[in-house]
Amino acid sequence: MAWYAPEMRSVTGAENMPGPRAAHSCNLVGNKLYVFGGWNGKKGLNDLHVLDVEKMEWDSPPVSGTPPTTRNNHATFVVGARLYVHGGHDGNNWLADLHVLDTDRSEWSKPAVAGTPPSRRACHTTTLLARKVYMFGGYDGSKCFNDLDVLDIDTMTWIQPRVTGVLPQARNAQTVTVVGTKLFLFGGHSGNKHLRDLNVLDTESYSWTQPEVKGVTPPGLRGHTANLIGQKIFLFGGYDGRGRSNDLFLLDTESMMWEHPAVTETTPAGRQRHTACVVGNKKLFVLGGFDGFRWLTDLHVLDVGKLEESAITNAAVTSLLSNLRRLLNNSTLFPDVTFVVDGRPIYAHRALLAVRSEHFHAMFTSGMKESREREITIPDWGYTTFLCMLEFLYTGSVRDLGAEVALELMGLADHSALDGLKALCESTLVHSVDAENVCTLFSAAHRTHAADLKRFCLDYIFKHFETVKAFDELSTEPALLLEVTKESISRSSGREGR
Numbered sequence: 161m162a163w164y165a166p167e168m169r170s171v172t173g174a175e176n177m178p179g180p181r182a183a184h185s186c187n188l189v190g191n192k193l194y195v196f197g198g199w200n201g202k203k204g205l206n207d208l209h210v211l212d213v214e215k216m217e218w219d220s221p222p223v224s225g226t227p228p229t230t231r232n233n234h235a236t237f238v239v240g241a242r243l244y245v246h247g248g249h250d251g252n253n254w255l256a257d258l259h260v261l262d263t264d265r266s267e268w269s270k271p272a273v274a275g276t277p278p279s280r281r282a283c284h285t286t287t288l289l290a291r292k293v294y295m296f297g298g299y300d301g302s303k304c305f306n307d308l309d310v311l312d313i314d315t316m317t318w319i320q321p322r323v324t325g326v327l328p329q330a331r332n333a334q335t336v337t338v339v340g341t342k343l344f345l346f347g348g349h350s351g352n353k354h355l356r357d358l359n360v361l362d363t364e365s366y367s368w369t370q371p372e373v374k375g376v377t378p379p380g381l382r383g384h385t386a387n388l389i390g391q392k393i394f395l396f397g398g399y400d401g402r403g404r405s406n407d408l409f410l411l412d413t414e415s416m417m418w419e420h421p422a423v424t425e426t427t428p429a430g431r432q433r434h435t436a437c438v439v440g441n442k443k444l445f446v447l448g449g450f451d452g453f454r455w456l457t458d459l460h461v462l463d464v465g466k467l468e469e470s471a472i473t474n475a476a477v478t479s480l481l482s483n484l485r486r487l488l489n490n491s492t493l494f495p496d497v498t499f500v501v502d503g504r505p506i507y508a509h510r511a512l513l514a515v516r517s518e519h520f521h522a523m524f525t526s527g528m529k530e531s532r533e534r535e536i537t538i539p540d541w542g543y544t545t546f547l548c549m550l551e552f553l554y555t556g557s558v559r560d561l562g563a564e565v566a567l568e569l570m571g572l573a574d575h576s577a578l579d580g581l582k583a584l585c586e587s588t589l590v591h592s593v594d595a596e597n598v599c600t601l602f603s604a605a606h607r608t609h610a611a612d613l614k615r616f617c618l619d620y621i622f623k624h625f626e627t628v629k630a631f632d633e634l635s636t637e638p639a640l641l642l643e644v645t646k647e648s649i650s651r652s653s654g655r656e657g658r
Contacts, residue, residue, distance in 0.1 A: 162467035163426040165460050168211070171219040178209040178218070180455035181448050183232035186435035187243055188213075189263050193437055193445065194243055196261075197231050201455045204230035204251045208261075211459075213439050225268035228259040233282035233333075233433070237293050239313055244271075247281050247298070254280035254300045275318035278309040283332035283382075287343060288313075289363055294343060299332035304351045306330035308361075325368035328359040333382035333433075337393050339413045344393060347381040354380030354401050358411075375418035378409045383432030387444055388413075389464050394444055396462075397431045402591040403616075404430035404452050408462075421467065428460040453615060481555045487512075488554045489547065498535045499550075502543040505535075508550055516553040519576040545569050552581045561585075563592035567604055574608035586613040593620050595627040599634055606640055618647060 170176040184198025234248025284298025293311040334348030384398025393411040434449025444462040495507035513520035570585035605614035
């Protein structure tokens with residue numbers, strides 16, 4: 161598959177491997193990835209870990225000089241063998257300091273700079289292009305930025321150039337990707353909403369434009385990553401305000417067409433504030449991040465060469481899925497079983513259902529009447545819900561799955577032992593959780609053993625306790641009320657312990 165988790169080892173022991181973290185930095189210098197800082201859920205970090213990407217060995221080399229203070233959501237850039245770290249947040253203060261690590265000498269220092277430096281901020285970007293570093297956006301605790309600061313590496317002087325065109329909205333946690341002499345800015349958060357606009361800065365004319373794009377555009381995201389490989393920008397992960405994504409989007413920078421490859425079993429879990437670095441010409445290393453519940457320490461590699469190989473077969477797969485979709489509920493394409501749901505027929509094929517589902521295999525081989533009759537009545541589920549389940553069995557997906565159908569479908573998936581379909585329903589419902597329905601979804605998740613959705617709802621209840629409606633729905637389920645009470649006590653004890 162295109163995604164894989166590589167085997168790694170530490171030079172002297174597990175202590176050299178980075179612990180769980182998000183909002184850290186990861187930069188390629190030579191054949192080594194330098195991981196610095198971040199947040200582990202309890203405190204800011206300023207440790208340094210180095211991965212030799214050829215040997216896949218972690219090390220924590222001794223470094224002289226004064227390192228940067230603990231920080232997360234800082235910005236970094238690399239010039240030759242020097243790794244620069246700017247700003248961020250230390251847990252209490254917004255930062256504006258600039259540090260440099262000489263990786264040849266393993267020494268930290270603070271470079272002297274001239275001009276007017278940028279103000280304190282975190283969640284900003286610093287992007288190197290042709291001996292100049294372009295800083296954009298960020299957040300200082302009260303406002304987001306859309307100013308452009310440029311650092312001339314040769315003179316170490318900050319300037320604030322005059323820009324023309326349509327200035328992008330102020331934002332933080334966006335991505336900026338170098339494409340030729342242009343910078344492609346995508347997404348981020350304005351302080352009020354997640355953004356999905358694409359803005360391009362021509363660094364030769366200092367002019368902003370908003371190009372027209374085609375294809376499947378990503379949703380508004382923050383804390384995602386975007387890396388150029390060939391002529392395509394690979395955008396991965398991020399947070400859309402409801403859930404952490406593990407979607408991969410590709411933007412062809414010549415045709416300005418977005419693509420959205422399918423998520424596979426080996427795709428990393430959804431996350432935000434992870435890092436992604438291009439290693440060689442065809443590999444993307446994704447490290448850490450936050451999945452909504454845990455700070456992560458895993459490393460995944462996207463082999464773009466294999467992704468391109470798999471793309472060659474996509475047309476054939478798409479054609480096959482289209483043909484399978486035509487088979488479903490089509491009375492003219494040789495069905496051998498008819499399900500009657502809400503008094504309406506659904507035409508299907510025993511062989512296909514039997515190989516796709518243990519539930520149907522047992523139904524058709526049990527010797528009971530369902531194994532012999534051509535017409536089977538389904539008494540407990542709605543027509544649309546049952547048809548959606550069959551669509552998943554025929555094609556591996558459900559088109560236009562809304563929250564209302566997903567709620568009942570999750571129960572049917574649990575009843576039929578279809579874990580993949582249940583996970584799809586959970587993902588859909590996580591993105592629909594609000595103060596009005598969280599108790600309903602919490603209860604449904606409990607009944608259907610949907611652990612991820614249940615945990616998300618419980619977390620939502622405590623984060624938005626004052627606005628959550630319909631607590632009375634839980635009155636008939638003492639086990640759930642007890643669980644909420646225990647969680648409340650646990651969280652209260654945790655706060656008192658701090």
